[in-house]
Amino acid sequence: MTPTGLPMTVPDPALPTRVRVHEVGARDGLQNEQSVVPTEIKAEFIHRLADAGLTTVEATSFVHPKWVPQLADAERLFPLLGDLQGVRLPVLVPNERGLERALALGAHRVAVFASATESFAKANLNRTVDEALAMFEPVVSRAREQDMHVRGYLSMCFGDPWEGPVPLGQVVRVCRALLDMGCDELSLGDTIGVATPGHVSALLTALTEAEVPVDRVGVHFHDTYGQALANTLAALRHGVTTVDASAGGLGGCPYAKSATGNLATEDLVWMLHGLGIDTGVDLGRLSATSAWMAGHLGRPSPSRTVRALTHQEQ
Amino acid sequence: MTPTGLPMTVPDPALPTRVRVHEVGARDGLQNEQSVVPTEIKAEFIHRLADAGLTTVEATSFVHPKWVPQLADAERLFPLLGDLQGVRLPVLVPNERGLERALALGAHRVAVFASATESFAKANLNRTVDEALAMFEPVVSRAREQDMHVRGYLSMCFGDPWEGPVPLGQVVRVCRALLDMGCDELSLGDTIGVATPGHVSALLTALTEAEVPVDRVGVHFHDTYGQALANTLAALRHGVTTVDASAGGLGGCPYAKSATGNLATEDLVWMLHGLGIDTGVDLGRLSATSAWMAGHLGRPSPSRTVRALTHQEQ
Numbered sequence: 001m002t003p004t005g006l007p008m009t010v011p012d013p014a015l016p017t018r019v020r021v022h023e024v025g026a027r028d029g030l031q032n033e034q035s036v037v038p039t040e041i042k043a044e045f046i047h048r049l050a051d052a053g054l055t056t057v058e059a060t061s062f063v064h065p066k067w068v069p070q071l072a073d074a075e076r077l078f079p080l081l082g083d084l085q086g087v088r089l090p091v092l093v094p095n096e097r098g099l100e101r102a103l104a105l106g107a108h109r110v111a112v113f114a115s116a117t118e119s120f121a122k123a124n125l126n127r128t129v130d131e132a133l134a135m136f137e138p139v140v141s142r143a144r145e146q147d148m149h150v151r152g153y154l155s156m157c158f159g160d161p162w163e164g165p166v167p168l169g170q171v172v173r174v175c176r177a178l179l180d181m182g183c184d185e186l187s188l189g190d191t192i193g194v195a196t197p198g199h200v201s202a203l204l205t206a207l208t209e210a211e212v213p214v215d216r217v218g219v220h221f222h223d224t225y226g227q228a229l230a231n232t233l234a235a236l237r238h239g240v241t242t243v244d245a246s247a248g249g250l251g252g253c254p255y256a257k258s259a260t261g262n263l264a265t266e267d268l269v270w271m272l273h274g275l276g277i278d279t280g281v282d283l284g285r286l287s288a289t290s291a292w293m294a295g296h297l298g299r300p301s302p303s304r305t306v307r308a309l310t311h312q313e314q
Numbered sequence: 315m316t317p318t319g320l321p322m323t324v325p326d327p328a329l330p331t332r333v334r335v336h337e338v339g340a341r342d343g344l345q346n347e348q349s350v351v352p353t354e355i356k357a358e359f360i361h362r363l364a365d366a367g368l369t370t371v372e373a374t375s376f377v378h379p380k381w382v383p384q385l386a387d388a389e390r391l392f393p394l395l396g397d398l399q400g401v402r403l404p405v406l407v408p409n410e411r412g413l414e415r416a417l418a419l420g421a422h423r424v425a426v427f428a429s430a431t432e433s434f435a436k437a438n439l440n441r442t443v444d445e446a447l448a449m450f451e452p453v454v455s456r457a458r459e460q461d462m463h464v465r466g467y468l469s470m471c472f473g474d475p476w477e478g479p480v481p482l483g484q485v486v487r488v489c490r491a492l493l494d495m496g497c498d499e500l501s502l503g504d505t506i507g508v509a510t511p512g513h514v515s516a517l518l519t520a521l522t523e524a525e526v527p528v529d530r531v532g533v534h535f536h537d538t539y540g541q542a543l544a545n546t547l548a549a550l551r552h553g554v555t556t557v558d559a560s561a562g563g564l565g566g567c568p569y570a571k572s573a574t575g576n577l578a579t580e581d582l583v584w585m586l587h588g589l590g591i592d593t594g595v596d597l598g599r600l601s602a603t604s605a606w607m608a609g610h611l612g613r614p615s616p617s618r619t620v621r622a623l624t625h626q627e628q
Binding site for chain 1: 329539584
């Protein structure tokens with residue numbers, strides 16, 4: 001609409017004035033794409049994301065390459081990011097071995113990933129929920145000794161493909177355990193994208209009642225059923241100010257059965273800027289970066305904002 | 315998620331308990347598709363939409379075929395819908411000639427379409443805003459004499475491609491004029507999809523202050539920038555209970571530069587049912603219908619929910 005492709009701004013006084021976008025495209029996005037992107041392209045991607053104003057860019061994962069071949073180049077990629085001053089570059093670590101690899105490269109921020117359900121803990125980590133927490137405990141403890149910032153991802157916070165709706169108390173319990181073991185922040189994942197705004201509101205209310213501080217809670221919505229942005233709006237109303245999103249909707253390929261659909265950073269930023277919420281992100285530059293990456297992946301971006309702003313013919 | 319493809323239900327007490335979906339796929343959707351769909355397929359489509367529980371299905375348009383060749387078959391289509399008892403079948407009429415055509419076929423409900431901006435009134439109707447209102451006045455008046463229900467569409471209520479942000483007072487003035495001339499309900503259109511939730515909230519507040527009853531106001535969002543569902547949530551918070559949507563996101567072809575992107579009915583219904591809001595719609599049946607129509611159009615549905623529920627490989 002506006003010639004420059006910016007949303008109109010009409011603030012809502014009930015919402016925060018600033019949101020930190022936790023950009024996951026280079027990690028959560030690329031690890032779920034079929035193509036393996038060359039290391040130099042990944043490095044350029046992360047530099048372009050930082051140039052677009054993103055201050056937290058999850059860079060890669062130290063999961064064993066057997067499980068995530070798309071990110072097997074972590075040791076080669078991370079040193080290429082050394083010039084990015086002032087940008088947070090968290091990396092995913094599954095265990096103590098992963099943490100040691102991250103430490104050896106000079107990473108300052110790590111993330112562990114727990115599950116709110118037994119079925120997904122078993123499927124993803126081959127452990128019970130509590131066994132997984134026990135595995136992360138020494139990782140978090142050692143990371144904190146090294147003055148690292150630790151994020152705790154929590155999968156299946158709303159629905160689980162095997163178990164259906166996830167009881168709120170079950171999610172609250174694992175959140176508390178992650179904070180008690182020393183995580184600095186949490187990311188509540190709707191891994192299969194089934195949540196709706198009332199459920200988001202109910203979970204955040206339950207967390208607040210359990211004295212989990214909302215300023216340590218981020219949200220991570222998937223757009224499988226198109227609900228991610230409405231759910232984000234519900235979370236903002238509860239005071240959440242950290243929102244995960246993936247540039248161009250990477251990882252949410254709409255052209256495959258396995259599509260899980262990450263919330264596209266551009267669609268998020270359009271809403272936030274329209275609400276007068278500061279993000280520091282240059283939407284035009286970010287969309288251009290996502291269109292460029294879509295070109296490398298050989299398919300259109302699933303982000304509606306990227307398509308609208310870059311006039312992608314598809 | 316659930317094995318049956320239904321969202322989990324967690325109500326939000328601040329929202330309405332029932333919403334009427336005003337289904338526009340057969341009219342607003344198909345008139346914006348490149349393909350011209352055969353009359354018999356349109357009739358089957360509308361029957362299937364009714365079978366899926368939609369109670370208001372906008373059926374066709376009596377605009378001159380020169381302007382909308384996709385709906386040139388209104389006279390042949392409408393009689394094929396005569397067996398649909400208890401389903402509202404409004405039709406679009408641009409002027410008195412169109413109204414006479416609708417009356418001759420026994421239509422009970424009509425819709426006129428005004429513009430909130432001078433630029434779009436000029437582009438779409440070749441008139442000023444007030445000249446367009448003057449053109450609709452005798453149409454609404456004659457329709458009311460015949461006990462017809464009249465809906466007034468209002469385009470460009472948020473942003474305009476030529477004028478940018480649209481002042482709230484300008485929208486309020488045209489809304490008042492449409493109600494004063496006898497329209498039973500209004501549909502506020504974000505024709506180019508640029509609105510964000512704070513803007514929606516501000517416009518609904520301004521309308522309430524101008525004593526426009528919220529139970530006569532529907533919302534019509536486009537998903538061009540992915541904002542339609544978040545905007546709908548903002549409108550529900552203001553008590554709006556009529557929401558326009560297009561089955562399968564018809565008319566919002568994501569594969570063309572001209573994409574405007576209607577809100578997909580399935581994505582809307584997923585959110586509403588998750589919020590415990592009754593719609594009467596059978597989501598599985600509706601998604602199957604949209605997948606069937608996508609097959610006729612030879613392209614995937616833009617609705618994320620349709621893709622997820624029908625496992626469309628694209």
